[in-house]
Amino acid sequence: MFHIYCPYCEELREEEEFHPKGQAHIARPEEPDACSDEEWGDYLFFRDNPRGIHHEMWLHAVGCRKFFNITRNTVSYEILETYKMGEQPTVGAEHLAREEKTSSVQAAEGGQQTVGASDAALASVKGAQA
Amino acid sequence: MQRYSGFGLVKHALRHHEDWQRQWRNPTPKPRYDVIIVGGGGHGLATAYYLAKEHGITNVAVLEKGWLGGGNTARNTTIVRSNYLWDESAALYEHAMKHWEGLSQELNYNVMFSQRGVLNLGHTLQDMRDIQRRVNANRLNGIDGEVLDAEGVQSLVPIMDCSKRARYPVMGASWQPRAGVARHDAVAWGYARAADALGVDLLQNTEVTGFKIRDGQIQGVHTNRGDIESKTVGCVTAGNSSVLASMAGLNLPLESHPLQALVSEPLKPVLDTVVMSNHVHGYISQSDKGDLVIGAGIDGYNGYGQRGSYPTVEHTLQAIVEMFPIFSRVRMNRQWGGIVDTCPDACPILSKTKVKGLYFNCGWGTGGFKATPGSGHVFAASLAKGEMHPIAAPFSIDRFHSGALIDEHGAAGVAH
Numbered sequence: 001m002f003h004i005y006c007p008y009c010e011e012l013r014e015e016e017e018f019h020p021k022g023q024a025h026i027a028r029p030e031e032p033d034a035c036s037d038e039e040w041g042d043y044l045f046f047r048d049n050p051r052g053i054h055h056e057m058w059l060h061a062v063g064c065r066k067f068f069n070i071t072r073n074t075v076s077y078e079i080l081e082t083y084k085m086g087e088q089p090t091v092g093a094e095h096l097a098r099e100e101k102t103s104s105v106q107a108a109e110g111g112q113q114t115v116g117a118s119d120a121a122l123a124s125v126k127g128a129q130a
Numbered sequence: 131m132q133r134y135s136g137f138g139l140v141k142h143a144l145r146h147h148e149d150w151q152r153q154w155r156n157p158t159p160k161p162r163y164d165v166i167i168v169g170g171g172g173h174g175l176a177t178a179y180y181l182a183k184e185h186g187i188t189n190v191a192v193l194e195k196g197w198l199g200g201g202n203t204a205r206n207t208t209i210v211r212s213n214y215l216w217d218e219s220a221a222l223y224e225h226a227m228k229h230w231e232g233l234s235q236e237l238n239y240n241v242m243f244s245q246r247g248v249l250n251l252g253h254t255l256q257d258m259r260d261i262q263r264r265v266n267a268n269r270l271n272g273i274d275g276e277v278l279d280a281e282g283v284q285s286l287v288p289i290m291d292c293s294k295r296a297r298y299p300v301m302g303a304s305w306q307p308r309a310g311v312a313r314h315d316a317v318a319w320g321y322a323r324a325a326d327a328l329g330v331d332l333l334q335n336t337e338v339t340g341f342k343i344r345d346g347q348i349q350g351v352h353t354n355r356g357d358i359e360s361k362t363v364g365c366v367t368a369g370n371s372s373v374l375a376s377m378a379g380l381n382l383p384l385e386s387h388p389l390q391a392l393v394s395e396p397l398k399p400v401l402d403t404v405v406m407s408n409h410v411h412g413y414i415s416q417s418d419k420g421d422l423v424i425g426a427g428i429d430g431y432n433g434y435g436q437r438g439s440y441p442t443v444e445h446t447l448q449a450i451v452e453m454f455p456i457f458s459r460v461r462m463n464r465q466w467g468g469i470v471d472t473c474p475d476a477c478p479i480l481s482k483t484k485v486k487g488l489y490f491n492c493g494w495g496t497g498g499f500k501a502t503p504g505s506g507h508v509f510a511a512s513l514a515k516g517e518m519h520p521i522a523a524p525f526s527i528d529r530f531h532s533g534a535l536i537d538e539h540g541a542a543g544v545a546h
Contacts, residue, residue: 001440016441020431022385041531045383045474049372051434074386075434 002077007084008064021057023047024069051075053092058082131327133238153319154326159333159358163191165513166351166360168338168374170194172203172314173491173498174366175321175332176506177513179237182328184507185514190330191360193353195337199318202368205436205468206499207391207413207425209404211248211309212273215264218524218536219477220271225521226504227273227308233503239320241312242418246403248309249283251453253298253409261304268306276305289400289456297452298410311404311415311423317502341378341488348378348487364489364513369434369469371492378485382492383530384471387428389496390438390446392465394457396420405453412449421463424450428470428496438467470495475535480509480522489513490527 002015029035029043048054054074059067071080071091080091132138132151142150165181167174170192181187194200210230212223234241252258258277265275279302284292292300326332333355340352341363350359365374369386397420406413413425426446429438443465451458473479473493478501480491491509494501508519518526529535 015439022432037531037533041533042381045530046381047372047383047385049382049385049432050376051370051373051386054432056432072431074432077433077435 002079004058004070004079005082006060006063006066007068007082008066009060013060013063017060017062019059019061021059021067023049024055024057053080055089055092131238131323134240153323154332157331157333159191159336159353159355160189160331161357162350162359163331164189164360165362165364166190166358167192167364167366168351169201169366169368169370170196170198170318170322170332170334171201171366171368172199172318172321172502173368173494173505173509174364175199175318175325176502177364177366177491177509178330178332178506179321179325179328180507180510181514182325182330185510187514188329190325191358192325192330192332193336193338193351193358194332194334197334198322198332199315202468202470202498203314203318203502205389205391205466206314207415207423208311208314208417208499209248209309209406209413209415209425210243210312210500211306211404212500213248213250213264213268213275213304213306213309214538215267216536216538217267217271219538220268220273221521222478222504222508222525223501224271224273224504225508226501229503229507230312231308233312233317233320237320237324239316239323241316241320243310243312244418245308245310246415247286247305247307248404248406249278249286249303249305251283251303251405251407251409252301253407254301257409258301261302265304274306274308276307278303278305286403287401287405290405290453291455300453309404311417312499314499317499321502321506338374338377341485343378343485343488346484346486348485362487362489362513362516364491364509366491366509368492368494368498369471371471371490375483375490378483378488380483380485382471382479382490382527383474384479384493385432386434386469386471387431388433388435388438388467389428389470390426390442390465390467392424392426392443392446392462393417394422394424394460395463397422397460400456407449407453410449410452412446412453414450414454422457422460424462428472429467434469436467436469438465470498472496474530475537476539477536478505478525479527480505480512480518480525481527482518483527 003012070082071089178190178192212227214220252261265277268275280292283303337354338351342349348363375382401416404415426442472495479493508522511519
C-alpha cells in the first residue's frame with residue numbers, strides 16, 4: 001500500500017484515493033494536424049517504461065481531484081518525490097533530458113538504463129515511501 | 131530423448147525411479163548460433179521448438195537470465211481460450227487453441243490441458259450485447275461459442291449466486307466449451323525438453339546485457355557469459371521487453387504492470403469450469419490439486435517488482451465472494467505477482483524492428499499464456515523466413531503509426 005503525499009492537499013493519503021495515469025511530462029504536439037503519422041503515434045502510444053526512476057502522473061481521485069506528478073522507482077516502488085503539475089522533478093531529471101538527445105541506434109555496447117538518482121537527490125525526497 | 135509412457139513408468143518404478151534421464155542438457159554457450167531467442171518462458175521455448183521441428187533450424191540458443199519458465203509462465207492463472215472479437219486476434223488465439231488440442235501428444239509431455247470450458251459473465255445490458263456480438267463474431271470465425279442466460283449459467287455452475295439479490299446480478303455469459311486450463315509449468319518444461327532433444331541449447335543464468343548492432347543489422351548479443359553471435363535475434367521477454375528494446379535504441383508502446391494471482395487452500399472438487407467476470411473483475415477456476423486459482427486485475431501503476439498491492443487483492447476477493455458466497459470463509463494460501471507488458475490496444479506485438487534481424491514478440495499483457503503454442507509457432511515461422519507469418523503480420527509494431535490497431539480492450543473479455 002502506497003502512502004502518497006498529495007502536493008495540493010499537503011497530506012499523506014492511502015493509495016486507494018489515487019489513480020495512476022501513466023508517464024508524466026508528455027507534451028501534446030502544438031499542432032496535431034502538422035504531425036507526421038510517426039510523431040502522432042509516438043505521442044499517443046510510445047512510452048519510456050523504464051526499470052528504475054519513472055516520472056508519472058497521478059490523480060487524487062477521491063480527494064482534491066487534481067492531477068500531480070510522482071517520481072517513483074519502478075523496481076523498489078519507493079516514492080522519491082511528489083510535485084505539482086507544471087513543476088519539474090528534482091530527482092532523476094537527467095532522464096527527461098534523454099529525450100532531447102538524438103538517440104543513437106548504434107547502441108553497440110548496450111544501453112544502460114538511467115537508474116539510480118544521486119544520494120544527494122535522494123536525501124531531498126519530499127514524498128513518502130511505499 | 132527418453133520417451134515417457136505408462137510402460138516406462140512401471141519400468142522405472144521397478145528401479146526405484148533412480149535412473150530417469152535429465153529432461154534437458156545444461157550446455158555451455160557456443161560462440162555463434164543461427165538464431166538466438168532471448169527469454170526462456172513458454173513463448174520463447176515454443177519458438178525454439180518450432181524453429182527446430184518445423185523449419186529444421188536446430189543451431190538455436192534460448193538465453194534465460196533466470197531459470198526456464200520462471201517468469202509469467204509460472205505466474206499466470208493457466209486459462210486457455212480463443213473467443214476474441216476481431217478477426218486478427220481470433221485467428222491468432224484459435225491457431226494456438228488448435229495446437230493446444232494435440233500438444234501433450236506432440237511433446238510427449240502431459241501438459242494437463244483440460245477443456246472444461248470458460249464462462250465470461252455479463253452483468254449489464256451492455257455486457258450482454260457485447261457478449262452476443264462477440265459470440266457471433268467467434269462463430270463466423272469458426273470458433274465455438276454460445277450465449278447463455280442466467281439460468282444456463284446457474285445450471286453449469288450451481289454454486290454461483292445467479293439470483294437477482296446480488297449487487298451485480300448475473301444476466302448471462304458467453305460460453306466457450308473448448309476453452310479450459312493447462313498446467314503452466316509443464317508447458318514450459320515440455321517445450322524445453324522437446325527443443326533440447328532437437329539440439330536447441332537452453333542457456334539458463336545467461337542474461338543479455340546489450341546488443342551488437344552494425345550498419346543497422348543485428349550481429350549478436352552481449353551476455354554475462356560472454357558475447358554470442360547471431361544474425362537473427364528474437365526477443366520474447368514479456369515485462370522486460372522495454373528494457374531490452376532500449377538496449378537496442380528502440381522504443382516500444384508498452385507499459386509494464388504488476389498482475390497478481392492467488393490460490394486458496396485445497397478444497398474438494400466444487401468448481402469444474404472457469405468463470406471470468408470483467409464487470410466485477412475477478413476470475414476463478416479450481417486446479418486439479420483442489421486449490422482455487424484466482425486472478426486479479428493489473429495494478430494501475432508501472433512496476434517491475436513482481437509483487438502487487440493489497441488493495442487489488444481485496445477488490446478481487448470482494449468480486450469472487452460476491453459471485454460465490456460459498457467461498458467467503460476459504461483461506462488464501464499464496465499470492466504473487468508477475469510483470470505484464472500491456473499494449474495500448476490489448477493485443478500483442480509480433481514484429482520486425484528498425485534493426486535488421488532483430489524481432490520482438492511481446493505486449494501480450496494479461497493474456498499471453500493461452501497463446502503460447504500459437505505465438506511460438508508463428509514467431510518461429512517469421513524468424514525462419516525473415517518475413518512475418520500471415521497470422522502474425524497484423525500485429526506489427528507499425529500499427530501504432532498507421533492507426534490499424536486491433537482494439538481488443540474490453541471487446542474480448544480481456545481482463546485488465
